[in-house]
Amino acid sequence: MPxxxxxxxxxxxxxxxxxxxxxxxxxxxxxxLNKDPHLTHVVINEIELDNWGYAxxxxxxxxxxxxxxxxx
Amino acid sequence: MPxxxxxxxxxxxxxxxxxxxxxxxxxxxxxxLNKDPHLTHVVINEIELDNWGYAxxxxxxxxxxxxxxxxx
Amino acid sequence: MPxxxxxxxxxxxxxxxxxxxxxxxxxxxxxxLNKDPHLTHVVINEIELDNWGYAxxxxxxxxxxxxxxxxx
Amino acid sequence: MPxxxxxxxxxxxxxxxxxxxxxxxxxxxxxxLNKDPHLTHVVINEIELDNWGYAxxxxxxxxxxxxxxxxx
Amino acid sequence: MPxxxxxxxxxxxxxxxxxxxxxxxxxxxxxxLNKDPHLTHVVINEIELDNWGYAxxxxxxxxxxxxxxxxx
Amino acid sequence: MPxxxxxxxxxxxxxxxxxxxxxxxxxxxxxxLNKDPHLTHVVINEIELDNWGYAxxxxxxxxxxxxxxxxx
Numbered sequence: 521m522p523x524x525x526x527x528x529x530x531x532x533x534x535x536x537x538x539x540x541x542x543x544x545x546x547x548x549x550x551x552x553l554n555k556d557p558h559l560t561h562v563v564i565n566e567i568e569l570d571n572w573g574y575a576x577x578x579x580x581x582x583x584x585x586x587x588x589x590x591x592x
Numbered sequence: 593m594p595x596x597x598x599x600x601x602x603x604x605x606x607x608x609x610x611x612x613x614x615x616x617x618x619x620x621x622x623x624x625l626n627k628d629p630h631l632t633h634v635v636i637n638e639i640e641l642d643n644w645g646y647a648x649x650x651x652x653x654x655x656x657x658x659x660x661x662x663x664x
Numbered sequence: 665m666p667x668x669x670x671x672x673x674x675x676x677x678x679x680x681x682x683x684x685x686x687x688x689x690x691x692x693x694x695x696x697l698n699k700d701p702h703l704t705h706v707v708i709n710e711i712e713l714d715n716w717g718y719a720x721x722x723x724x725x726x727x728x729x730x731x732x733x734x735x736x
Numbered sequence: 737m738p739x740x741x742x743x744x745x746x747x748x749x750x751x752x753x754x755x756x757x758x759x760x761x762x763x764x765x766x767x768x769l770n771k772d773p774h775l776t777h778v779v780i781n782e783i784e785l786d787n788w789g790y791a792x793x794x795x796x797x798x799x800x801x802x803x804x805x806x807x808x
Numbered sequence: 809m810p811x812x813x814x815x816x817x818x819x820x821x822x823x824x825x826x827x828x829x830x831x832x833x834x835x836x837x838x839x840x841l842n843k844d845p846h847l848t849h850v851v852i853n854e855i856e857l858d859n860w861g862y863a864x865x866x867x868x869x870x871x872x873x874x875x876x877x878x879x880x
Numbered sequence: 881m882p883x884x885x886x887x888x889x890x891x892x893x894x895x896x897x898x899x900x901x902x903x904x905x906x907x908x909x910x911x912x913l914n915k916d917p918h919l920t921h922v923v924i925n926e927i928e929l930d931n932w933g934y935a936x937x938x939x940x941x942x943x944x945x946x947x948x949x950x951x952x
Binding site: 593594595596597598599600601605609612613616617620621622624625626627628629631639644646651661662663664 | 670672677684685692711735
């Protein structure tokens, strides 16, 4: 009985990327825990940049300063 | 001190249905646990169909295939 | 596709009361939204009294003062 | 490793107020728990008034009746 | 800035399985969204079987009836 | 109508620190948003170190390696 919630900043995640997250997480849980995928739900929760704070600052301000969350 | 969060797919839930969920859950908790309803909050969180995955697939795709969540 | 999380203070809720909450919420969602109950999950999350704050005070302290959450 | 989620009714909270909440919560956690702020995330989740219930009623209806959540 | 919460029934998930879930989800998000893994947090929330309801019944009761969540 | 959930690793947070978090967050919300504190709930959710992952690793393993979350 797994339920997975992914909180993300809303920064242009595409429909295809969402599908990749959903199938990837569901497959992972099926493989690691041997769970029936019909009992696994995944919810993606996109958060506005003004509404996410990191190290005390709004992500919208971090992005204006050129600070990204990209992998280097 | 109960707080209830209902995650739902965004599929045309009406204002009246939301009110029925809110009053129904609040009454249930009052009856079962004898809680003061002024300490009970209920939040309904509507999720876009692209953002909810079931059995590894986006609900938006399931709906395109004609698969619903309706009670049979 | 509903997922319901009920946050409650841990104050002796019995197994039977939990079952009443689970069946009550599931029936309510089935009736109001016509959802297949096999797609409805309900999770009860019991919180220690030191870990819940109301009006700025720990519930454990409120209880020591004789303030309850009971319906009057 | 703290993650803080603030659920609020969507009632005109400004960008500056959100920044005050984010920096205030992050500072509080840094002071009380001595946590590195680079490990603290704060998410503000704004909820439509039809989707928040208090004491069994939608907040949108409470507001129509002139009942506010303002500090007296 | 991703934060992932995995709600699971508490049924003997081992430390190694938890590590596989954590590294698997973090890698997936890094690959699909190109996110810096130092900004990704994953939390596993294990729920007692009496506290999870599926289709209106406690999972503890479903298990007593021999109904599992295993992949067939 | 604010509800605040603080997810933290379970690492010896004292009752007094919890009270400081609860009163601090409640005061902050009262000041920034002018909300009646009787409508503000704060929940602290302590997570086992095996169950929190950061950058793909369990916090329990990070701690064994001497990596802390302390402010430098």
